[in-house]
Structure formats: structure tokens, C-alpha cells
Amino acid sequence: MRQSRRILVSGGAGFIGSHLCDKLLAEGHEVLCVDNYFTGWRRNIEHLVNTPRFEVMRHDVTFPLYVEVDDIYNLACPASPIHYQHDPVQTLKTSVHGAINMLGLAKRTRAKIFQASTSEVYGDPTVHPQTEDYWGNVNPRGIRACYDEGKRAAETLFFDYHRQHKVRIKVARIFNTYGPRMHPNDGRVVSNFIVQALQNADITLYGDGSQTRSFCYVTDLLDGIARLMATGEDFIGPVNLGNPVEFSIRELAERVIALTGSKSKLIYLPLPSDDPKQRQPDIALARRELGWEPKVALEDGLKETIAYFRTLLAS
Numbered sequence: 001m002r003q004s005r006r007i008l009v010s011g012g013a014g015f016i017g018s019h020l021c022d023k024l025l026a027e028g029h030e031v032l033c034v035d036n037y038f039t040g041w042r043r044n045i046e047h048l049v050n051t052p053r054f055e056v057m058r059h060d061v062t063f064p065l066y067v068e069v070d071d072i073y074n075l076a077c078p079a080s081p082i083h084y085q086h087d088p089v090q091t092l093k094t095s096v097h098g099a100i101n102m103l104g105l106a107k108r109t110r111a112k113i114f115q116a117s118t119s120e121v122y123g124d125p126t127v128h129p130q131t132e133d134y135w136g137n138v139n140p141r142g143i144r145a146c147y148d149e150g151k152r153a154a155e156t157l158f159f160d161y162h163r164q165h166k167v168r169i170k171v172a173r174i175f176n177t178y179g180p181r182m183h184p185n186d187g188r189v190v191s192n193f194i195v196q197a198l199q200n201a202d203i204t205l206y207g208d209g210s211q212t213r214s215f216c217y218v219t220d221l222l223d224g225i226a227r228l229m230a231t232g233e234d235f236i237g238p239v240n241l242g243n244p245v246e247f248s249i250r251e252l253a254e255r256v257i258a259l260t261g262s263k264s265k266l267i268y269l270p271l272p273s274d275d276p277k278q279r280q281p282d283i284a285l286a287r288r289e290l291g292w293e294p295k296v297a298l299e300d301g302l303k304e305t306i307a308y309f310r311t312l313l314a315s
């Protein structure tokens with residue numbers, strides 16, 4: 001097998017995708033970044049454009065793509081509620097048609113394909129922490145359904161292409177991940193709170209802030225994805241990748257204020273509908289099969305992310 005592989009990263013100009021492009025290029029591979037720039041940013045990949053092994057293609061994954069590749073990482077999909085709810089039909093098409101097109105490409109080229117699934121497949125979970133065998137509690141008609149059900153249908157497609165066409169799949173359910181290169185207007189909680197704190201603006205807590213999330217730093221996630229892609233044919237997932245240390249959203253706000261030295265005040269806004277009350281990954285499977293667990297503490301990851309946004313806001 002060639003050491004240097006031709007790798008397609010869909011959603012490669014996004015937050016996680018751009019870090020993945022960096023990592024794969026640093027390992028010596030050829031990377032084809034495919035993105036329609038819906039939530040991605042050229043700025044995230046502009047440091048790579050003069051790298052000979054890097055190529056960018058503006059393309060919407062809801063349309064077929066004919067390229068020759070060895071591996072595919074399917075990350076194309078808006079991930080923040082405000083963005084995936086902006087055009088819900090397009091969000092669902094991106095997950096479903098995007099999966100069909102990327103799986104069709106994997107089938108033709110015999111590429112191994114990674115799917116960025118999500119903790120949202122568990123919906124507002126009644127099992128806590130969430131294990132991979134839990135089927136979830138998703139409102140199929142709610143405002144999050146375009147994302148949640150799209151990702152669930154994508155998982156169905158991945159497992160059916162595997163069973164029916166023997167496509168080599170790897171499926172990870174990613175829990176809330178944060179770090180540099182999140183978009184400042186992304187709307188997700190970590191970027192919102194840091195940008196608000198750095199501007200001494202009100203910190204917007206939705207609901208009473210008692211809902212919980214578990215935050216994984218992006219380098220930990222990439223390590224988990226790499227280990228999953230390196231597993232043998234018999235392990236395909238789905239496997240939870242996330243940090244099991246759980247915080248309330250109010251605690252997160254207080255930490256961000258303390259770390260930024262901000263004068264911001266907490267304000268309380270209505271909780272969006274179907275907002276999950278609690279979320280924490282059970283990572284026993286990842287520990288066992290991948291030998292993986294997150295290493296970066298929230299405080300350290302937040303410091304890196306705050307430094308990134310400080311520079312960005314000053315530029």
C-alpha cells in the first residue's frame with residue numbers, strides 16, 4: 001500500500017475539517033478539500049493553498065462528484081443550530097444526498113469512508129450517559145429534526161452500503177467539540193460565550209443554564225478519528241467520540257468570564273425548543289476499541305480558543 005494516500009475531506013473549510021486537512025497533510029498525504037463555503041471559511045485553509053499536495057474544490061455534496069481517492073472523510077454539514085435551521089431542507093439534503101453521493105464515490109473507488117455522525121442522533125436523551133446501543137429520543141417534526149434525522153438517515157445509509165455493497169465504513173458519533181477556527185458568528189455556545197466575553201457584551205444563557213454538555217477539544221477529537229480510521233475491517237462503529245466531563249452551560253459561562261477577565265453579565269433568554277437537557281458520552285467503547293480518551297482539560301482548551309478569538313477580533 002502507498003504510504004501517501006489521496007484523501008477527500010468534505011466540509012474541509014469548516015472548523016473540524018480544516019484541522020483534519022492540516023493533520024493529513026502533515027502526515028504526508030494528498031488532500032482534496034471539498035466545500036460549498038456555507039459555514040466554512042477560506043480563512044481556515046488559506047495557509048494551505050500553496051501546499052502542492054493540497055487542492056480545494058468548491059462543490060456542494062448534494063451533487064455527485066467524480067474524483068479518484070483512497071479515503072473519504074464526510075464532514076460536510078452545517079453543525080450549529082442557527083445555521084442548520086436557516087435552510088432545513090438543504091440541511092437534510094446535505095446529510096442524505098451528501099451521504100449517498102459520498103458513499104457512491106466510496107463504492108466506485110473502493111475508498112474507506114468516515115462519517116461525522118453526532119450525539120444529536122440521541123436527541124434529548126433519556127439514557128445518561130449515552131451509550132452507542134441507545135436508539136435515542138428525537139422529535140422527528142421539531143426544528144432540530146433536519147439535522148438529527150438527517151444524520152440518523154446518513155447512518156442508515158452508511159450501514160446499508162456496508163451490508164449491501166461491502167463499502168468500508170467508519171462511523172463516529174461526535175459530541176460537542178470546540179477550538180480555534182470555530183466561526184465567530186457560528187452561534188454555538190463556546191464561540192458565542194468567548195466572543196461575548198471578549199467584547200464585554202452580555203453572555204446569553206438560554207433557559208436557566210442548567211442544561212449540560214460535555215466539551216471535547218478539537219485535537220482530542222482528531223486523535224480519536226485517526227484511531228478509528230486505523231482500526232481493522234471488523235470495527236466500523238458507531239463509536240462515541242467526546243469528552244465525558246460534563247458541565248452545565250452556566251458553569252461554562254462562569255469559566256469563560258473568569259478566563260477572559262471579562263466584565264460581561266449573564267442574561268437569560270428563552271430555551272430553544274427540543275434543546276437537549278443533558279448530554280454526556282459514554283466512551284467505554286472508544287477506550288476499549290481505539291485505546292482513546294480525551295487528554296485536554298476544558299480550561300486548557302478554552303485558553304487556546306480564547307487566544308484564537310482575541311487575535312481574530314483584533315484583526
Ligand code: NAD
Binds near residue numbers: 015040041079174177
Ligand atoms: P462547520 O460548520 O464548521 O463545518 C461544516 C463544513 O461543511 C463547512 O465548511 C460548510 O461550508 C460545509 N458544508 C455544509 N454543507 C455543505 C454542502 N452541501 N456541500 C459541501 N460542503 C458543505 O462545522 P464543524 O463543527 O466543523 O462540523 C463538521 C462535521 O462534524 C459536521 O458534519 C458536523 O455535523 C459534525 N459534528 C460536529 C460537532 C461539533 O461539535 N463541532 C459535533 C457533532 C458532529
Ligand code: UDP
Binds near residue numbers: 176190205206249
Ligand atoms: N446556548 C446558550 N447560549 C448561547 C448558545 C447556546 O445557552 O449563546 C446553549 C444551548 O441552548 C444548548 C447549549 O448551549 O443548551 C449548547 O448549544 P450549542 O448550540 O453549542 O450545541 P448543541 O445544542 O447542538 O449541543
